[in-house]
Amino acid sequence: MEILYLLIPLSVVLAFVIGAAFWWAVSSGQFDDLEGPAHRILLDDDSGRDSRRTPPDGGD
Amino acid sequence: MPVSPRAFAAASTARPLERASTDRASTALERCFHCGEAVPPAARWRLSLDGAQRTFCCAGCLGVAQTIRAAGLCDFYVQRTEHAATPSDEHDPWSQYDLVTTDGARGSGADDRREIYLLLEGIRCAACAWLVETYVRRLAGVVEFDINFATRRARLVWAVSQISLSSVLRAVVEIGYRAYPYDAQRREALARREGRKLLTRTAVALLAMMQVMMFSVPGYVSSDGVEPDYQRLLDWASLVLTLPVVLYCAMPFFSGALRDLRIRRLGMDVPVALGVGAAFVASAWATVAGSGAVYFDSATMFIALLLVARYVEFRARERAGAAIEALARERPHTAERFANYPASDRTECVAASRLTPGDVVQVSTGASIPADGEVLAGCSSVEEALLNGESWPRAKAPGCTVLAGSVNRESPLIVRVTAAGDSTAAAALSRLVARAAEARPRAARIADRAAAWFVAALLIFAAGAALAWWAIDPSRVLIVTFAVLVVSCPCALSLATPAALASAAGALGRRGILAVRPDALEALSRVTHLVIDKTGTLTSGAIRLMAVEATGSLDRDRALAIAAALERGSAHPIATAVRNAGGRAMSAGEVVAIQGQGVEGVVEGRRYRFGRPAWVGALHDAPLPVDAVADATAICVALGDSSGWLARFSFGEALREGAIELVAAARNTGIAVSLVSGDRLPVVEHAAQLAGIAQGVSDATPEVKRAFIAERQREGHVVAMIGDGINDAPSLAQADVSLALADASALTQWTADIVVVSEDLRDVGRALDGARRTFRVIRQNVAWALVYNLIAIPLAAAGYVHPLAAAVGMSVSSILVVANASRLARIGSDAARAASEPRRAVAERKAPEWKSSTC
Numbered sequence: 008m009e010i011l012y013l014l015i016p017l018s019v020v021l022a023f024v025i026g027a028a029f030w031w032a033v034s035s036g037q038f039d040d041l042e043g044p045a046h047r048i049l050l051d052d053d054s055g056r057d058s059r060r061t062p063p064d065g066g067d
Numbered sequence: 068m069p070v071s072p073r074a075f076a077a078a079s080t081a082r083p084l085e086r087a088s089t090d091r092a093s094t095a096l097e098r099c100f101h102c103g104e105a106v107p108p109a110a111r112w113r114l115s116l117d118g119a120q121r122t123f124c125c126a127g128c129l130g131v132a133q134t135i136r137a138a139g140l141c142d143f144y145v146q147r148t149e150h151a152a153t154p155s156d157e158h159d160p161w162s163q164y165d166l167v168t169t170d171g172a173r174g175s176g177a178d179d180r181r182e183i184y185l186l187l188e189g190i191r192c193a194a195c196a197w198l199v200e201t202y203v204r205r206l207a208g209v210v211e212f213d214i215n216f217a218t219r220r221a222r223l224v225w226a227v228s229q230i231s232l233s234s235v236l237r238a239v240v241e242i243g244y245r246a247y248p249y250d251a252q253r254r255e256a257l258a259r260r261e262g263r264k265l266l267t268r269t270a271v272a273l274l275a276m277m278q279v280m281m282f283s284v285p286g287y288v289s290s291d292g293v294e295p296d297y298q299r300l301l302d303w304a305s306l307v308l309t310l311p312v313v314l315y316c317a318m319p320f321f322s323g324a325l326r327d328l329r330i331r332r333l334g335m336d337v338p339v340a341l342g343v344g345a346a347f348v349a350s351a352w353a354t355v356a357g358s359g360a361v362y363f364d365s366a367t368m369f370i371a372l373l374l375v376a377r378y379v380e381f382r383a384r385e386r387a388g389a390a391i392e393a394l395a396r397e398r399p400h401t402a403e404r405f406a407n408y409p410a411s412d413r414t415e416c417v418a419a420s421r422l423t424p425g426d427v428v429q430v431s432t433g434a435s436i437p438a439d440g441e442v443l444a445g446c447s448s449v450e451e452a453l454l455n456g457e458s459w460p461r462a463k464a465p466g467c468t469v470l471a472g473s474v475n476r477e478s479p480l481i482v483r484v485t486a487a488g489d490s491t492a493a494a495a496l497s498r499l500v501a502r503a504a505e506a507r508p509r510a511a512r513i514a515d516r517a518a519a520w521f522v523a524a525l526l527i528f529a530a531g532a533a534l535a536w537w538a539i540d541p542s543r544v545l546i547v548t549f550a551v552l553v554v555s556c557p558c559a560l561s562l563a564t565p566a567a568l569a570s571a572a573g574a575l576g577r578r579g580i581l582a583v584r585p586d587a588l589e590a591l592s593r594v595t596h597l598v599i600d601k602t603g604t605l606t607s608g609a610i611r612l613m614a615v616e617a618t619g620s621l622d623r624d625r626a627l628a629i630a631a632a633l634e635r636g637s638a639h640p641i642a643t644a645v646r647n648a649g650g651r652a653m654s655a656g657e658v659v660a661i662q663g664q665g666v667e668g669v670v671e672g673r674r675y676r677f678g679r680p681a682w683v684g685a686l687h688d689a690p691l692p693v694d695a696v697a698d699a700t701a702i703c704v705a706l707g708d709s710s711g712w713l714a715r716f717s718f719g720e721a722l723r724e725g726a727i728e729l730v731a732a733a734r735n736t737g738i739a740v741s742l743v744s745g746d747r748l749p750v751v752e753h754a755a756q757l758a759g760i761a762q763g764v765s766d767a768t769p770e771v772k773r774a775f776i777a778e779r780q781r782e783g784h785v786v787a788m789i790g791d792g793i794n795d796a797p798s799l800a801q802a803d804v805s806l807a808l809a810d811a812s813a814l815t816q817w818t819a820d821i822v823v824v825s826e827d828l829r830d831v832g833r834a835l836d837g838a839r840r841t842f843r844v845i846r847q848n849v850a851w852a853l854v855y856n857l858i859a860i861p862l863a864a865a866g867y868v869h870p871l872a873a874a875v876g877m878s879v880s881s882i883l884v885v886a887n888a889s890r891l892a893r894i895g896s897d898a899a900r901a902a903s904e905p906r907r908a909v910a911e912r913k914a915p916e917w918k919s920s921t922c
Contacts, residue, residue, distance in 0.1 A: 011297060015282070015304045022278045022308060026271050033267045039259060 099124035103150030131243040143198040185221045188245040272316040272371035275308045283364040302354040305363040333522040342552030365870035372878030402437035403429045422487035430480045438487035445480040514564035532864040550863040554873035563848030566888035571841040579824035580834045587820035590804035591838035596784035601744035603791040606720040610640045612648040619713040626714035683707040725829030732832040743772045772798040
């Protein structure tokens with residue numbers, strides 16, 4: 008059970024690392040719009056690529 | 068953070084200032100008295116203030132302090148909880164704002180008074196708000212100045228003849244703050260920052276909560292206790308994880324409690340801060356000392372769940388606000404103005420606010436229209452969702468009016484500006500809404516006061532419980548007191564009302580229903596009698612072609628086409644109605660319009676007259692057909708040539724869209740409906756019959772209308788009045804709650820309690836329904852909060868509630884209240900529309916429009 012002396016502090020350190028990662032994610036704006044991206048994935052540009060009117064310039 | 072102790076120290080030591088400038092080591096620690104920045108070594112900015120010499124970091128701070136001293140507002144330095152912001156010495160950017168306001172566009176009254184909303188920067192505590200408020204109110208020419216501490220917004224009313232806006236803004240800078248004319252973008256940036264902070268706090272607290280809970284599980288599950296060594300390790304780990312929760316995540320609660328106490332008020336942060344603070348200090352002490360119970364798990368869980376509730380509330384508030392903000396935000400900032408229309412095609416890009424009536428602008432496809440105006444050239448469809456909640460674009464052709472903020476969908480338009488900047492319809496509405504947002508509804512004020520009393524009672528009760536347990540079992544004092552403080556839910560009580568009001572206002576705002584006065588929704592929810600004005604409200608006000616009956620050799624379509632050709636150039640209401648009814652394109656020659664009679668002209672070689680039957684009959688001297696008895700509810704127009712009568716047209720007013728549904732919906736909810744009008748009895752009766760209204764008055768002067776409403780009020784009714792014109796103003800004022808439609812005159816909108824931006828009367832029904840639902844939710848919320856507290860607090864005081872359970876119960880109660888309120892966000896959307904749709908279909912089958920039988 009001595010391993011707890013390593014694991015418990017390690018879990019605390021881990022919690023701080025996760026906290027820091029989350030702080031970075033929030034401050035870089037990843038949580039500003041929680042709804043837009045869900046719609047954007049349905050509406051993105053590749054519909055234009057399939058469309059007959061604008062044929063792909065490179066071809067795929 | 069508090070400044071007073073250090074200020075006191077500086078005053079008592081009376082340090083030798085001459086030496087300070089030579090001794091670098093000691094001055095490096097010296098801080099500016101005003102802003103708290105480090106004072107540069109060679110600083111010479113000093114001032115005697117509050118009976119002592121103060122040192123400042125720069126001339127700016129010194130100047131600010133001098134201004135404050137000269138104004139006799141030194142109390143600020145005693146009361147403040149934070150250092151002031153460092154004033155910056157940038158060049159004078161304020162005078163540009165004078166341009167915005169000197170044109171009188173923002174006039175709020177008949178005289179030279181102007182009203183504007185300012186966004187304040189640098190307000191950090193209640194003392195700052197007090198300082199700015201007091202200082203600005205003393206300026207000559209400032210009529211009103213109120214700061215909303217929560218939103219950092221201030222409402223300023225000033226007299227232009229005595230003071231300019233820039234002088235007020237400069238005065239705010241003089242005492243170290245900044246004020247900007249309210250700008251939606253800036254507000255959004257502030258809101259985003261706040262949202263990010265709150266989200267980080269919530270997530271950190273949740274993370275710590277999970278981990279701390281894991282550390283405390285062994286203590287709960289093991290039957291004979293964890294080995295002391297391991298328990299100490301777990302306690303220390305919990306302490307390390309709880310530290311950021313208390314110091315960072317719970318900061319808003321502590322600073323809120325401090326602020327409340329400083330202004331001698333009891334808010335809901337006080338018991339929270341007390342409970343968390345006591346639990347943390349006791350647990351930390353137990354951990355360090357190595358004996359005693361720890362409550363880290365309860366404390367972190369309490370804060371985490373409380374933050375979740377706050378975050379949910381913040382999101383609901385933001386969503387509600389966004390709908391209303393959109394009104395102001397969507398107006399574009401620039402416009403493409405023709406330098407010399409129509410002589411040249413050259414356009415220049417100018418600020419939308421610099422447009423003046425008469426300018427001609429180009430609106431490209433997909434762009435927002437920069438100002439209210441009239442289409443000169445181009446045909447397109449324009450989406451006015453912002454203004455009336457109608458997502459279906461409307462067709463626009465030359466001659467149509469377009470409103471600022473609507474989006475041009477199909478092809479470019481050339482528009483002549485009729486109103487720009489702050490005089491556009493959208494700007495006027497957003498100003499009305501802003502005014503409503505500043506004032507707090509009575510219901511919310513009562514809830515606030517009740518919450519303060521509740522907190523006071525709670526603190527006394529907790530103290531009583533603590534004393535009682537001290538006598539019974541001293542070892543349980545802390546756990547019971549903590550449970551009492553935590554389990555009580557003043558949050559639910561003080562959130563119950565504002566959360567529901569904000570949610571409803573947002574939902575109604577999205578449908579284009581704007582509650583302009585704070586108490587409007589409450590009054591609307593109690594309405595028992597609905598009074599509708601006829602012309603322009605129940606009916607659309609425009610004349611419409613009801614029926615065409617061919618009486619001669621021509622068929623109906625050809626008669627209509629000839630009439631349309633004759634009326635092509637006329638602006639008469641009947642001409643417009645004929646043109647709107649369509650007909651093939653034909654051209655007429657030698658057209659002569661006879662005032663009050665009709666038009667005469669040649670179409671395809673034949674001479675026709677279109678107008679009053681008597682005048683048309685003079686062309687051929689044939690007698691009028693027998694059934695042509697004038698119908699009192701319709702206007703009769705005849706078409707004829709030299710050989711005889713050709714066709715009979717009847718025109719009438721059409722019911723406004725949704726009128727029948729509104730009356731039916733009101734009747735379903737037990738609201739009586741009556742019609743008032745200045746029109747003749749048969750016309751009013753006809754309209755009432757079509758809409759399904761049983762009672763009302765005709766031939767009414769404004770005074771009679773007002774008396775009619777007063778009579779209903781004496782009978783015990785709560786009366787709502789829908790009106791549009793200036794002549795309705797007395798009745799609108801008499802009614803308990805008044806509604807104005809979008810095309811109502813500006814004055815009517817200004818006096819109305821609720822402005823319905825769409826032209827659809829069904830939205831009035833939605834407003835009625837929404838108001839009722841809002842107050843049902845408020846009642847549910849308050850009832851829940853009361854029942855919960857009445858049961859939970861005595862249980863906690865009796866020692867039956869573990870702090871952990873208390874934390875869960877309290878937070879769940881808060882979240883429940885907010886979630887119940889956010890059900891209101893769906894007012895008038897899918898559910899309500901689905902409910903009104905079948906009724907509408909039935910109504911349309913019965914009476915598609917206001918038809919007159921014969922003419």
